[in-house]
Amino acid sequence: MSFFDEFIVRPILNLLMAIYSLIPDFGVSVIIFTIIVRLLLWPLIKKQLHQAKAMRKMQPELVKIKKQYAKNPQMRNLAMVELYKKHNVSAFGSIGVMIIQxxxxxxxxxxxxxxxxxxxxxxxxxxxxxxxxxxxxxxVNNPDQFNQNFLGIIDLTQHAISKNGIVVGLVILAAVAAYLQYLTSKQLSPQSDSNRKLRDILAEAGDGKEADQAEVNAIMTRKMMKFMPVMMFFVIVYLPAALALYLTTASAVGYLQNYIIFKQDSKEMQEIADKKSSLKNLKHRQKSAKRVKKATEARVTRIKAKD
Structure with missing residues (x-):
């Protein structure tokens, strides 16, 4: 048995087997397994999202650095490293989940x-x-008794497209997986008010105008966001249905995780803003109280002087 089979395949198979022993439905076992994996990855996913958000926030500063040190690569790299440190961002931190998955x-x-x-x-x-x-x-003793169906309907050993024909239900499952991938990509992609296309920027570059790298990156991201789900669909239809179910569940749970993490971040930011506002109001009240106190003392002093 190879290293990969012993230390990665075997634990995964046994975890699936343990779930299957409790719920003898391979499809349900795959779904539960996927949820468990995504929950175990939660801390890393949260860190990845924070890194992605920080990277988007840094884009304007990165553009300034690139322009400022356009003719000095060493200073440019040094300034970029300092910027990463300032925002506590790792240049490779956002690919951790991909490497593990x-x-x-x-x-x-x-x-x-x-x-x-x-x-x-x-x-x-x-x-x-x-x-x-x-x-x-x-x-183990009677392999033929394995329940390879999902809810008694879908045979998870089949392919959506094979020499035996097309299985409509599995094509729909592949389409759902691709759509969920699109939603997740859209959820993570940076928001941009610009509707310009790449050819417009290239035309301007041909006229001698320097292209905005952040805008180019945003355009390429939008293109990839549309292309990747299509490619994913055509890959999934030729995979066993169990993998299609795994990818669909992973995308659905991933989308939900991202939503929860983003919502938590928004709540935390609102709490910070509320604290700052409360502190500002407290300082304002303290200043007002001091002004009233000074005015009262001045009035008392004038009254005593008249006496």
């Missing part, structure tokens, strides 16, 4: 392969203590 996705593909075409090898992958569970033990 990629081997999980590859391992999930391997696990699905084992359940689909190498079920007789389950005994090699299932931990010994897992075999104490009746459902897991029965599945």
């Amino acid at each position: 990629l081997p999980i996705l590859i391992a999930m593909y391997r696990v699905v392969q084992i359940f689909v075409s190498s079920r007789a090898d389950l005994g090699k992958y299932v931990y010994d203590f897992m075999k104490n569970l009746p459902v897991a033990n029965n599945l």
Whole structure:
């Protein structure tokens, strides 16, 4: 057994097997497994979102630095490093979740392969203590009794498009996964008031006008936001349905996580603003009280002087 199979594929297969032992429906097991993985990644996802927001906030300053040190690359790099430190941002911090999820996705593909075409090898992958569970033990000894359907409707070992034809339900599942990916990308993409297209900027650059890199990046992001879900759809329709269900669930849970984290951030920002406002009002009241006190003391002094 390879290192990847031993330390990544095997734990994932056993976690799925444990869930399947409690709920003997492969589709429901995949959904619960995906939710567990996304919850375990919550701290990293939150950090990634904060990094992404900070990077967008830094864009105007980065543009200024690039213009200011256009002819001095060393000073430009030094200024950019200082800016990252100032905002507590890591240039590679936003790709952490992607790095972790990629081997999980590859391992999930391997696990699905084992359940689909190498079920007789389950005994090699299932931990010994897992075999104490009746459902897991029965599945190891009787691989043909594996329930590969989701809610008794969708066969998760099938492909949406194969030599046997097209499965409409799985095509719809792939479309849902692609749409959820689009919503998530839109949720994370920076907001821009500019509706200009890339060809407009290139035309201006041809006339000698320097392009705004932040605007170019925003345009490219919008293009990728539309292209990636389409590519994802055409990949998913040729994958086993179990993977399509995994990707759909991951996108749905990811969208919900992003919404919750953004909402928490907005609430925190509002609380900070309220505290600042309260502090400002308190200082204003203190100043007013001091002015009243001074005015009262001056009045008393004038009255005593008249006496």
